[in-house]
Amino acid sequence: MTAVADAPIRAGMPSLARLRGPLNAAIGIGLLLGLWWLGGRAVADNPDLFAFANFAPEPTLRRLWSMLGSGEVVEMTLPSLYRVGAGMALAAAIGVPVGILIGRMARLREITNIPFQFLRMISPLSWMPIAVMAFDTWDGAIVFLIAVAAVWPILFSTAAGLRRIDPAWLKVARNLGANPFHMLFVVILPAIAVDILTGIRLALGVAWVVLVPAEYLGVTSGLGYAINDARDTLDYDRLAATVVVIGVIGFALDSAASAAIRKFNWVRDTH
Amino acid sequence: MFDEAEMRDMSQTTGPAPADTPRRRVPAGAHVAVRGLGHSYRRADGPVLEAMDFEIQPGEVVALLGRSGCGKSTLLHMLSGLSQPALGEVVINGNTVQGPSPRWVMMFQAPSLYPWMTVAQNVALGLRFTGRSGQIATRVPEVLDLVDLSAFADRNAQELSGGQQQRVALARSLAPRPEVLLLDEPFSALDAFTRRNLQQDVRQIARGLGLTLVLVTHDVAEAVRMADRVLVLRANPGRIAEDVTIELDEPARQGTCEAFQRAHDRLMGLYSRVADIDTAAAPQTI
Numbered sequence A: 001m002t003a004v005a006d007a008p009i010r011a012g013m014p015s016l017a018r019l020r021g022p023l024n025a026a027i028g029i030g031l032l033l034g035l036w037w038l039g040g041r042a043v044a045d046n047p048d049l050f051a052f053a054n055f056a057p058e059p060t061l062r063r064l065w066s067m068l069g070s071g072e073v074v075e076m077t078l079p080s081l082y083r084v085g086a087g088m089a090l091a092a093a094i095g096v097p098v099g100i101l102i103g104r105m106a107r108l109r110e111i112t113n114i115p116f117q118f119l120r121m122i123s124p125l126s127w128m129p130i131a132v133m134a135f136d137t138w139d140g141a142i143v144f145l146i147a148v149a150a151v152w153p154i155l156f157s158t159a160a161g162l163r164r165i166d167p168a169w170l171k172v173a174r175n176l177g178a179n180p181f182h183m184l185f186v187v188i189l190p191a192i193a194v195d196i197l198t199g200i201r202l203a204l205g206v207a208w209v210v211l212v213p214a215e216y217l218g219v220t221s222g223l224g225y226a227i228n229d230a231r232d233t234l235d236y237d238r239l240a241a242t243v244v245v246i247g248v249i250g251f252a253l254d255s256a257a258s259a260a261i262r263k264f265n266w267v268r269d270t271h
Numbered sequence B: 001m002f003d004e005a006e007m008r009d010m011s012q013t014t015g016p017a018p019a020d021t022p023r024r025r026v027p028a029g030a031h032v033a034v035r036g037l038g039h040s041y042r043r044a045d046g047p048v049l050e051a052m053d054f055e056i057q058p059g060e061v062v063a064l065l066g067r068s069g070c071g072k073s074t075l076l077h078m079l080s081g082l083s084q085p086a087l088g089e090v091v092i093n094g095n096t097v098q099g100p101s102p103r104w105v106m107m108f109q110a111p112s113l114y115p116w117m118t119v120a121q122n123v124a125l126g127l128r129f130t131g132r133s134g135q136i137a138t139r140v141p142e143v144l145d146l147v148d149l150s151a152f153a154d155r156n157a158q159e160l161s162g163g164q165q166q167r168v169a170l171a172r173s174l175a176p177r178p179e180v181l182l183l184d185e186p187f188s189a190l191d192a193f194t195r196r197n198l199q200q201d202v203r204q205i206a207r208g209l210g211l212t213l214v215l216v217t218h219d220v221a222e223a224v225r226m227a228d229r230v231l232v233l234r235a236n237p238g239r240i241a242e243d244v245t246i247e248l249d250e251p252a253r254q255g256t257c258e259a260f261q262r263a264h265d266r267l268m269g270l271y272s273r274v275a276d277i278d279t280a281a282a283p284q285t286i
Helices: A002-045 A050-055 A057-070 A072-104 A106-120 A124-134 A138-163 A167-175 A180-214 A223-232 A236-264 B004-011 B072-080 B119-129 B133-146 B162-174 B192-209 B220-226 B258-275
Strands: B032-039 B049-056 B061-065 B087-092 B104-107 B180-184 B212-217 B229-234 B239-245
Touching: A002 A050, A002 A057, A050 A057, A050 A236, A057 A072, A057 A236, A072 A106, A072 A138, A072 A180, A072 A223, A072 A236, A106 A138, A124 A138, A124 A180, A138 A180, A167 A180, A180 A223, A180 A236, A180 B119, A223 A236, B032 B072, B049 B072, B049 B239, B061 B072, B061 B192, B061 B220, B072 B104, B072 B180, B072 B212, B104 B162, B119 B133, B119 B162, B133 B162, B162 B192, B192 B212, B192 B220, B212 B220, B220 B258, B229 B258, B239 B258
Parallel strands: B061 B212, B061 B229, B104 B180, B180 B212
Antiparallel strands: B032 B049, B032 B087, B229 B239
């Protein structure tokens, strides 16, 4: 009898379980907006902080809407995406091959370990003065700073992936007549694709964080510049709207990276 | 215990010569010769292999039987060209083996399929690596059919059972049409039932194709079931102690008749003496 009574509830469970993720996400977003709104009210009610009332959700989102309409958002985002893209490409172009080399050769790994760990722990922003002196253009300096920040996660993740490769995979490939080109593109790279992409995802997070302060440098475009500019012109709703744009794009980039990881992940649950 | 003369005598009465069986076609397999082969590992005390000299005829199925550590796996790696001997040489069809080649393919204990590929993609690799991608469309279904896995072509390799995975590995080894197939205890990780089926299938497939088949094993029953000839290896240093011909017809190799048991006991006796095992304590595999 209880089994019969339970049956409809059980049948109803899967759809509830499906809703659970989106529902919790909505609760999270709602909480964040609520806190923001409360903060805005507190600022508006405080006579000393009254000037900053435009940081509240309502003026910010209204300004964001008009910035989206006027194309201002796209205009300030594109240069930033270009700089992050160039920096990430440079970081991957160095990090993946070097990661493969130190993953394959124990000797090289031992030699490079201390120098790499030392360099990795230096905040990328501390290279800023050197970058400004070394590069002719501000753009060059920013791309360099992003690459310096992004190279380490990619490099170490690639190296770790390579060390986990089943040696039998290489032996089988050699046995079936694979040349070094096959070995790299048919065996090694697909085997560590997920590790490389995980490194890229971590690197993207760091790069996006480094981007804004790097764009406080001399450039006159990009999200970091927009923040600085809004502060200088006391345009606080624009400042807050730019912060929202930075967060949304960062979240989108991270989601894209994690979707790529899911796509290339060959580990199945059945095993 | 039998003495050697007795054993040789018995081997002649255990059935028709393999050459008389109707399944045997003109061999596509290669002739293998091992000449003065010896090897030592850098940190080992003595040589692992010493004064190895033997020949394997085209289409012959030969088992290298010995305990762990007798160097049989090392010997197989040298036949495959994956490692080079310190002394002597391996000659396949008149050419000294310098390195691995799809003409002499090794199958390992673990199937080691690439988990990011489908079954068909795994099987196609040998052809792809050797610039024969044009043959993939016809050859892959052909070898999958040979190992009874046609229905699994588009499945991910990870979804298959251990026995099926080893069959895929077999198909992958056969796809580039090797002349010699080398098996390094490829069934040892499988359950008894799957193992027996595969032992029979591999022998039948190799004989059907006329392949030269060399397998390494420590299982006497496996050697009797699969091999035309068994080379019994002694350890420290690895040397060939006995060269035994198994003259059983195909039904007798299923291990259900007296002839199989006689051949098994005979080989077990030799193996025990060479390997210095107490026969009573030796695993009874049948």
